[in-house]
Amino acid sequence: MPKMKTKSGAKKRFKVTATGRILTAQAGKRHGMIKRSTKFIRQARGTTTLSAPDEKIVKSYMPYAR
Secondary structure, eight states: OOOOOHHHHHHHHHEEEETTTHHHHHHHSSTTTSSSHHHHHHTTEEEEEEEEHHHHHHHHHOOOOO
């Protein structure tokens, strides 16, 4: 069997935690921060974990990150 390929876009954007969850950056913070509320900007700091259905998709992109 040949080696499976990892999606290079996924390995740059996602990180797998020790418990197997997927960490990703908060969505909606690339531009247009002036129109966003202060509450949104404050709550969207740091990283977040993906939901279970999205997690399944991302894990298929990174077969060796387990």
